[in-house]
Amino acid sequence: MGETGICWDNSPAESFWSTFKHEHCYRHVYATKTELVAAIGKWIRFCRSVRRHSAVGMLSPRQLRAVTPNGCRNPSQAPVRRSG
Template identity: 50%
Template sequence: MGDTGVCWDNAGVESLWSTVKHEYCKRHAFTTYAKLHAGLDSYIRFYNHRRRHTSLGKISPIEFEIASRTSQQSS
């Protein structure tokens, strides 16, 4: 993270919430807070476990973490 007030200070978080908003929230209607909470929980699990990320070489973040740990342990 950069210093306070630097334009890219929270760019990663802003990118995540933009993706959540455009890929999930704008495509669903929620009648209760509980349904919204359950839906966001489900989407975040999908985002981390199954969704392929181009910045990670078309693998999920979980697969990337496992591969990183495996390569670090074998070094």
């Protein structure tokens, strides 16, 4: 983490919430806070398994895990397991 006021520290979270708002939240109306919380949980599960990501060649996380070891885009980036 960087110094106070450095915007890049929080960029992954900001990107996630921006995407959530534009792709889901602005298209729905929630009558209660409970509905909103449930929608957020559903969206997170969707992003972690089904939603395609441009950074990995438009593969979903599920597809990426199926074609590469440990979900790494490049097999050379896969973590090395050490026995001991």
